[in-house]
Every structure is written in C-alpha cells, then in structure tokens.
Amino acid sequence: MKSLTKNTLSYAVSIAASLTAASSTFAETITVATVNNGHMIEMQKLTPEFEKANPGIKVKWVTLEEGILRQNVTQDIANKSGLYDVMTIGMYEAPIWGDRGWLTPIDTSGAYDVEDILPSIRQGLSHEGTLYGAPFYGESSMVMYRKDLVKETGMTVSDRDSWEHIRDVVAAMHKPNDGVYGICLRGKAGWGDNMALMTTIANSFGARWFDEGWKPQLESAEWKNAVSFYVDLLSKYGPPGSSSNSFNESLALFNEGKCGMWIDATIAASFVTDPKQSKVADQVGFAQSPISATEKGANWLWSWSLAIPAATKQADAAQKFVRWATSKEYIELVGKTNGWAAVPTGTRSSTYANPKFQAAAVFAEAELKAINSADPTDSTLKPSPYVGVQFAAIPEFQAIGTTAGQMISGALSGSMSVDQALKSANNSANRQMRQAGYY
Incomplete structure (x- = not known):
C-alpha cells in the first residue's frame, strides 16, 4: 500500500511538472510596437514585473524610431495585418483611428481610475467620449x-x-x-x-x-x-x-x-x-x-499613448498590459525603482498630488497648468x-x-x-x- 502511494504521488508530481511546462510553452505572447525614447525603454526594463504578475502572458517588443514607428503602425492598422497587439500612437491618430473602427476601446473599468487621467489628455485621446489610447506620458x-x-x-x-x-x-x-x-x-x-x-x-x-x-x-x-x-x-x-x-x-x-x-x-x-x-x-x-x-x-497638447488594434487576436492580454503600463501603480513602481524625477508625467492628477513628485520636479506646477489649459475641442478663436x-x-x-x-x-x-x-x-x-x- 505504501509503495502504491509513493508511485501515485510521483506520477502526480510528474503530471504537474508537465502541465507547468506546457503552460509556459503555450503562454500568450503579445507584440508591443513603441518609440525609442527614455520612458519607453524604462517600460521595457520593468516588463518582467508585469510578466511575473501575469504568468500566462509574455511581451515581445518592437522598438523603432518615431518616423519608422508611425509608418509601420499606420500600415499595419490600415491593412488589418495584426502584427502588433499594442501600438504606441499619439493624439493625432487616436480619434481618427477610433472613429474608423481600427482600435479597440480601452478598458477603463474598476481600479484603473480613468477619472484620475487629466481631462485634456483624456479628451485628446478619445472619440465621442470613448478612450482609444491609454496615455503613457503627456505634455x-x-x-x-x-x-x-x-x-x-x-x-x-x-x-x-x-x-x-x-x-x-x-x-x-x-x-x-x-x-x-x-x-x-x-x-x-x-x-x-x-x-x-x-x-x-x-x-x-x-x-x-x-x-x-x-x-x-x-x-x-x-x-x-x-x-x-x-x-x-x-x-x-x-x-x-x-x-x-x-x-x-x-x-x-x-x-x-x-x-x-x-x-x-x-x-x-x-x-x-x-x-x-x-x-x-x-x-x-x-x-x-x-x-x-x-x-x-x-x-x-500631446500624449504618447498605448492603443490596441481591432485586428489583434490577443485582446484580453493586450488590455491587461495597457492597463498595467498606464496605471497609478506603474508610476509608483518607476518612482520606487528609479526615483520620482524619472516617472512619466502629464497623465494623472495623482502624480502631481504626490509630495515625492512635487519635491523632485520644480516645474510640476507650471507643467500641469499648461496641460490643463489646453483644450483640443476648443482651440481656435473663430469656430472650426x-x-x-x-x-x-x-x-x-x-x-x-x-x-x-x-x-x-x-x-x-x-x-x-x-x-x-x-x-x-x-x-x-x-x-x-x-x-x-x-x-
């Protein structure tokens, strides 16, 4: 009886190990296209934190110069090729592509706290009240x-x-x-x-x-x-x-x-x-x-944002990544890891309310005032x-x-x-x- 128990246990452990290996082998991989700048490079360095919290998702990066990025993501989304699951776009693209049905709306439910996003940034990345780009940093x-x-x-x-x-x-x-x-x-x-x-x-x-x-x-x-x-x-x-x-x-x-x-x-x-x-x-x-x-x-008014093309086959995993990278918790992570002078700015009210950021950024008040004063829906004296x-x-x-x-x-x-x-x-x-x- 003891021998049978030992064999059964050994078999169970073997099966569990096989399942773990299979899970790793078949983890969802999302491809993120982004611009080659300091804030985005830092996001790549911190990606293991996301993968640790989401063991079924792996992130593959495609990092490009701004001009090449624009060309590649525009071609990909217009052709519905599905090469990228997450792409870095700006305020110019977000409302246009959202209107055309090329983007999946950002999931702003629950703890994401969409109301914390600065109003002018939120409006500039939206079409008819729907957010199509999650702001990573703004200016x-x-x-x-x-x-x-x-x-x-x-x-x-x-x-x-x-x-x-x-x-x-x-x-x-x-x-x-x-x-x-x-x-x-x-x-x-x-x-x-x-x-x-x-x-x-x-x-x-x-x-x-x-x-x-x-x-x-x-x-x-x-x-x-x-x-x-x-x-x-x-x-x-x-x-x-x-x-x-x-x-x-x-x-x-x-x-x-x-x-x-x-x-x-x-x-x-x-x-x-x-x-x-x-x-x-x-x-x-x-x-x-x-x-x-x-x-x-x-x-x-400008913001580099993370967007999800409608053609992606990994929409759920893409949403999880976008919500993580543009969250209050991500900003806290950067602050703890690299210091508050290094956090991505121009996106959330909570960043500017944080005493640690205020102490590190002598320009914080002026920057926030400028961002809040810009209105992309009413930017001209005469009607446009x-x-x-x-x-x-x-x-x-x-x-x-x-x-x-x-x-x-x-x-x-x-x-x-x-x-x-x-x-x-x-x-x-x-x-x-x-x-x-x-x-």
Missing part, C-alpha cells in the same frame, strides 16, 4: 527662460504675457557678441516640428487651419500676422540657422547657456533643470505660453470643425501640415516671402481637401 508647451538674464534687463516674464512683451524682453537679452541669443524656437520643417509651435502662435493670433466648411485659411490676415511676427522674431533675435533647429538643437543651445528664452515642450523642463545636463539649471524660470488675440490654443490644438485630427493633415512647414521654414531662411509661403501652403491644402471630398 504641453510653455516658456522657459533665464531668470538671471531677464533680471539684468529690469523686465519681467509672467504667465500669458503678450507676444509683443516677449519680443521686447528677448530683444533686451539678445547679445550675440557674448554668445547669448534672445530666443530659441523650432524652425525645422515638419507638421510635428515647426508647425507644432507655429500653429500655437497662429491660434493665439486668432487664426485657424480651416473654416467651418473645411476651406483652408492659411492666407488669412491672422495667419499672415502670426507668421510675419514669428519670422521677424527669430530672424532678429534667434541663433543662426534657426530654420534647421528643432527640439534637440534648441535644448542643446539652452543647456549651454546660449538662449535667453525657449518656448517648447514641457517635457524639456526636466532636462533644463538637471545640473548634470544644463549649465544654467539653477537659473531657469517657467511661464505659461504668450498670447495675442486669445488664450485659446496658445500651447499645444476639427479637434486638435497644434494639428487638425483628419487623415489629410499630415501632408497639409508638412507642406506648410516646408513653406514657412523657407520664409524663415529667406528663400521666399511670408505671403509666398502661405499662398503655396494654402494652394496645396486646397488641392488636398478637394481631392478628399471635403467640398
């Missing part, structure tokens, strides 16, 4: 300036200064012979490069991309005034070669102490206040973006038919915005006039919109 734009240089001028920089006042401050700080330029701004052509900034300036001057009948408005007085102001400001008080500069070039100049002021993404604040990266870390001040005719659309602050969330906008960026960069470099640039951009936009059947 707006704001003024970053040298407090020491502004003090020397006897002037001040405040929230929502007029663009004219900003010009006067910048002019007073501009000392190229001493290696300091009054202002650094994006000039490199691209719908997500110079046009992100240019659209916020145009918005504040009262401009809009399209009227209520979808007719392009790039030759309006508001656009001409805004672009003329931008070109004049950067030509007189910016660094040489501004038409080739984007975020990284301006960041390098500011951190070297060569810019009196920089207006760009709020995410830059963590870099310019880091003594390991910035020579002027202890002299950086922050203010809300300048205005002219209106505050509407004066600062942009589109959603988006620094872009219009329609499929045709990438081409329209890219062409406009090339023209305005040409005006900045002096190869054409502002009027010529806007006329060419408007003509191109008209062709695109007619061909797409908007009118």
Whole structure:
C-alpha cells in the first residue's frame, strides 16, 4: 500500500511538472510596437514585473524610431495585418483611428481610475467620449527662460504675457557678441516640428487651419500676422540657422547657456533643470505660453499613448498590459525603482498630488497648468470643425501640415516671402481637401 502511494504521488508530481511546462510553452505572447525614447525603454526594463504578475502572458517588443514607428503602425492598422497587439500612437491618430473602427476601446473599468487621467489628455485621446489610447506620458508647451538674464534687463516674464512683451524682453537679452541669443524656437520643417509651435502662435493670433466648411485659411490676415511676427522674431533675435533647429538643437543651445528664452515642450523642463545636463539649471524660470488675440490654443497638447488594434487576436492580454503600463501603480513602481524625477508625467492628477513628485520636479506646477489649459475641442478663436490644438485630427493633415512647414521654414531662411509661403501652403491644402471630398 505504501509503495502504491509513493508511485501515485510521483506520477502526480510528474503530471504537474508537465502541465507547468506546457503552460509556459503555450503562454500568450503579445507584440508591443513603441518609440525609442527614455520612458519607453524604462517600460521595457520593468516588463518582467508585469510578466511575473501575469504568468500566462509574455511581451515581445518592437522598438523603432518615431518616423519608422508611425509608418509601420499606420500600415499595419490600415491593412488589418495584426502584427502588433499594442501600438504606441499619439493624439493625432487616436480619434481618427477610433472613429474608423481600427482600435479597440480601452478598458477603463474598476481600479484603473480613468477619472484620475487629466481631462485634456483624456479628451485628446478619445472619440465621442470613448478612450482609444491609454496615455503613457503627456505634455504641453510653455516658456522657459533665464531668470538671471531677464533680471539684468529690469523686465519681467509672467504667465500669458503678450507676444509683443516677449519680443521686447528677448530683444533686451539678445547679445550675440557674448554668445547669448534672445530666443530659441523650432524652425525645422515638419507638421510635428515647426508647425507644432507655429500653429500655437497662429491660434493665439486668432487664426485657424480651416473654416467651418473645411476651406483652408492659411492666407488669412491672422495667419499672415502670426507668421510675419514669428519670422521677424527669430530672424532678429534667434541663433543662426534657426530654420534647421528643432527640439534637440534648441535644448542643446539652452543647456549651454546660449538662449535667453525657449518656448517648447514641457517635457524639456526636466532636462533644463538637471545640473548634470544644463549649465544654467539653477537659473531657469517657467511661464505659461504668450498670447495675442486669445488664450485659446496658445500651447499645444500631446500624449504618447498605448492603443490596441481591432485586428489583434490577443485582446484580453493586450488590455491587461495597457492597463498595467498606464496605471497609478506603474508610476509608483518607476518612482520606487528609479526615483520620482524619472516617472512619466502629464497623465494623472495623482502624480502631481504626490509630495515625492512635487519635491523632485520644480516645474510640476507650471507643467500641469499648461496641460490643463489646453483644450483640443476648443482651440481656435473663430469656430472650426476639427479637434486638435497644434494639428487638425483628419487623415489629410499630415501632408497639409508638412507642406506648410516646408513653406514657412523657407520664409524663415529667406528663400521666399511670408505671403509666398502661405499662398503655396494654402494652394496645396486646397488641392488636398478637394481631392478628399471635403467640398
């Protein structure tokens, strides 16, 4: 009898081991396509924590440069290929693809606490009230300036200064012979490069991309005034070669102490206040973006989010991963593992309420104020038919915005006039919109 018991036990243990091996062999594998930046790389490093908590799911990563990522995920989702179970997309894609039925709505039930997500970020990733992208980190734009240089001028920089006042401050700080330029701004052509900034300036001057009948408005007085102001400001008080500069070039100049002021993404604040990266870390001040005719659309709104294509065959596993990576608990995990200065920002109210984050991020209040003030559903002074602050969330906008960026960069470099640039951009936009059947 004892021998039989021992054999039975041995057999049971053998079966259990076989089942465990089979479970591991047949674990669901989800493929995540993402952009190659610091926050996403950190998410990959912490993925074993997710797999430990979800032993039936394995995560495979496809990490790409931003341009290649956009191309690959757009092709995959349009063709319904199902290569990716989770993809990294932004505020431009989420409402468009959600409307087309290409994305699975994010499961926001229970402990996910969707109400904790900042309202402007939540709205920008939604279509008709349904969330199609879970925000991993978010940003707006704001003024970053040298407090020491502004003090020397006897002037001040405040929230929502007029663009004219900003010009006067910048002019007073501009000392190229001493290696300091009054202002650094994006000039490199691209719908997500110079046009992100240019659209916020145009918005504040009262401009809009399209009227209520979808007719392009790039030759309006508001656009001409805004672009003329931008070109004049950067030509007189910016660094040489501004038409080739984007975020990284301006960041390098500011951190070297060569810019009196920089207006760009709020995410830059963590870099310019880091003594390991910035020579002027202890002299950086922050203010809300300048205005002219209106505050509407004066600062942009963006979020990299995780989305689930409708073509995935691993929807349940994908939902579990997305909910984990964009949760309050994930942010806590990063804070405990790498310090609160390293957590992804711009997504949840609870992050900004956390004393540990407040202590680590001197820019937290200004960043949150900027994000909360941006409304993608009401970003223009005159009525407009589109959603988006620094872009219009329609499929045709990438081409329209890219062409406009090339023209305005040409005006900045002096190869054409502002009027010529806007006329060419408007003509191109008209062709695109007619061909797409908007009118």
